[in-house]
Amino acid sequence: MKTVNSLPCLKTIDSESARINIETNKSTTLLNSGDQACVKSQFDAEKTWIERFITVRHCIKFVASKLLPDKCYCGRWLHDHSNFNNTLPRVRAWRAELCTERVVCKSYGFVEFQGTGRIHKAPFCRISHDTLDSILWQLFEKEWQLSRPQLIISVHGGLRDFNLQSKLKPVLRDGLCKAAETAGAWIITSGLNTGVSKEVGTSLKQLNSINKKICLIGIAPWGVLDQIDSLDFPGCSAKYFSRRGCTGTLNSRHSYFLLTDNGTIGRYGSDIVVRRSFERHLRSQNFSEKGKSQVPSVCLIIEGGHSVVRTILNYVTETPPVSVVVADGSGRAADIISFMHRYYDDSVPNGLHQRIREQLLVTIETVFSVTSLQAESIYSDICQIMNHREFIFIYRLGESSSFDLTILSALLASCSSSPADLFRMAMAWDRPDIAETKIFRTALKWDPQDLEDVMFEALTSDHVEFVKLLLNNISDMQEFLTITRLEQMYNVDSGSHNMLPLLAKSFLTISAQKRRITLADVGYVIEKLMGGSYRSTYCRRRFRPFYRHSCSINVSFLLSTNFLNFIYSRVLWLTTCWYLRLDLLHCKSIISKLGNAVQGSPI
Numbered sequence: 001m002k003t004v005n006s007l008p009c010l011k012t013i014d015s016e017s018a019r020i021n022i023e024t025n026k027s028t029t030l031l032n033s034g035d036q037a038c039v040k041s042q043f044d045a046e047k048t049w050i051e052r053f054i055t056v057r058h059c060i061k062f063v064a065s066k067l068l069p070d071k072c073y074c075g076r077w078l079h080d081h082s083n084f085n086n087t088l089p090r091v092r093a094w095r096a097e098l099c100t101e102r103v104v105c106k107s108y109g110f111v112e113f114q115g116t117g118r119i120h121k122a123p124f125c126r127i128s129h130d131t132l133d134s135i136l137w138q139l140f141e142k143e144w145q146l147s148r149p150q151l152i153i154s155v156h157g158g159l160r161d162f163n164l165q166s167k168l169k170p171v172l173r174d175g176l177c178k179a180a181e182t183a184g185a186w187i188i189t190s191g192l193n194t195g196v197s198k199e200v201g202t203s204l205k206q207l208n209s210i211n212k213k214i215c216l217i218g219i220a221p222w223g224v225l226d227q228i229d230s231l232d233f234p235g236c237s238a239k240y241f242s243r244r245g246c247t248g249t250l251n252s253r254h255s256y257f258l259l260t261d262n263g264t265i266g267r268y269g270s271d272i273v274v275r276r277s278f279e280r281h282l283r284s285q286n287f288s289e290k291g292k293s294q295v296p297s298v299c300l301i302i303e304g305g306h307s308v309v310r311t312i313l314n315y316v317t318e319t320p321p322v323s324v325v326v327a328d329g330s331g332r333a334a335d336i337i338s339f340m341h342r343y344y345d346d347s348v349p350n351g352l353h354q355r356i357r358e359q360l361l362v363t364i365e366t367v368f369s370v371t372s373l374q375a376e377s378i379y380s381d382i383c384q385i386m387n388h389r390e391f392i393f394i395y396r397l398g399e400s401s402s403f404d405l406t407i408l409s410a411l412l413a414s415c416s417s418s419p420a421d422l423f424r425m426a427m428a429w430d431r432p433d434i435a436e437t438k439i440f441r442t443a444l445k446w447d448p449q450d451l452e453d454v455m456f457e458a459l460t461s462d463h464v465e466f467v468k469l470l471l472n473n474i475s476d477m478q479e480f481l482t483i484t485r486l487e488q489m490y491n492v493d494s495g496s497h498n499m500l501p502l503l504a505k506s507f508l509t510i511s512a513q514k515r516r517i518t519l520a521d522v523g524y525v526i527e528k529l530m531g532g533s534y535r536s537t538y539c540r541r542r543f544r545p546f547y548r549h550s551c552s553i554n555v556s557f558l559l560s561t562n563f564l565n566f567i568y569s570r571v572l573w574l575t576t577c578w579y580l581r582l583d584l585l586h587c588k589s590i591i592s593k594l595g596n597a598v599q600g601s602p603i
Helices: 007-046 049-053 133-143 168-180 195-203 205-209 270-284 306-316 332-343 354-368 372-386 403-414 419-428 432-440 448-460 464-471 483-491 500-507 510-514 519-529 541-548 555-559 565-580 584-594
Strands: 055-059 100-104 108-114 121-128 151-157 185-189 215-221 234-241 256-261 297-302 323-327 392-395
Touching: 049 133, 055 121, 121 133, 133 270, 151 195, 151 270, 151 306, 168 185, 168 195, 168 403, 185 195, 185 270, 195 205, 195 215, 215 270, 256 270, 270 297, 297 306, 297 332, 297 403, 306 323, 306 332, 306 372, 323 332, 323 403, 332 354, 332 372, 332 392, 354 372, 392 403, 403 419, 403 432, 419 432, 419 448, 419 464, 432 464, 448 464, 448 483, 483 519, 519 541
Parallel strands: 108 234, 121 256, 151 185, 151 297, 185 215, 215 256, 297 323, 323 392
Antiparallel strands: 055 100, 108 121
């Protein structure tokens, strides 16, 4: 009897069971990884947009201060470094890139200011100092629902409180209010309740009292703020007390806050980097509808320390340069820049005569409390600024006409926009004198279509003086007043000045009131107003072929086909008096300018 060897069979069974175990382990691993991915995706879905895209900085490397061995260079004590990492390589100097780590932002929401006598909430967000500018723009656009800026006004000056001249303060206040009322204007400050940002907030107080929407953005360093414990929660509505005289308190008049964080406590500087980069990003965007122009920007200097001198130099040496408006008489840096702008001479070595230069160096040492070597460096920066003084605009009380005119002149000088955009800017500020001197008297090339567009906007926005300017510069007004454009003017929403919708509501049917008003509707309303004694040309059958080809047929062509001068005068009366509220003499002058076809008309 033969003995059966069972070892190969056992070996085969063992290998098969091992294979099954391996496959089972693989499937279990895949299931676990799938569950982890599902949990991770669910966790990411629960995060807000800010938590997914914005980070902050935490110090993880203790670098002892020279004066206090138990205190890190970041400003925190040794026991405050709970996430201290000893595995990091040793460094000689503290740097945010090497000694900090990125952490998900958990400090955002609304600041609810207390003790201000009014209810005011402002969105805020803590951000890292190296956050991408595109991410910041998405924060404003998507999270805070801000429309794109049409004007950027960056205000710089002293961080501490200062006293303005009694005559200068109302002038600056009125100029800032005029700038803030501009449609789409963004005003950017440090956001603190001291110094120039406090003065800006106080100046715009009257606009807040009449419920005018302004966009006042504060970019402040997180590390110097007071009451940061109340702000360090996600999606919170933090109650915040805006204390007077405290250098680390937010100003209650601002609309939005970006709180920059580079991992330090009690140190300034992170806000300057973010502010400069973000403003450059905003200026570089083509925000015009035609994509040809950039956002106009201007810098305002009110008072200020020696760091403001470097700020001015950065602005005028940008590509393209940014104009700077300096308020003479506000103090310190502003007065020194104003003095140099008046007496600087290119033909003289170092820009000033030796005796005046020595006196100015002594003044710089006294005003800024710096050494003689530092005063020489500041003077060198001022001389570099004077090499670009065509972008420096000085407002002097008693010499300049108005502060808002100085701001607008600076904007037009550095703006690379099209003439139409410059004209719209002057129209928004209601300064036809600037439009005449800076736009039409210069060698700017106008696109004929742009002239017609701004003429339409001037008519519908009730700017009579700008219409007069355009009447002298549009070559052929007969080509301007087409049937299509005439209907657009009837249908534009110009508030209480447009009486046609009210008349149409009285005479037209309900179905006709809901659709776009046509010239036939206009003719029907005129017939009703005349009491049935007149039949409008717009309601006649012979008018229909011309109306079907309205894109190429204008009103003057219809007049040449023996249409009644009466209806033409009535149409022009509706499109001028109802929109512009002109007197009878000016109305007739526009009619004669358009077609010279209304002689002896019934108006």
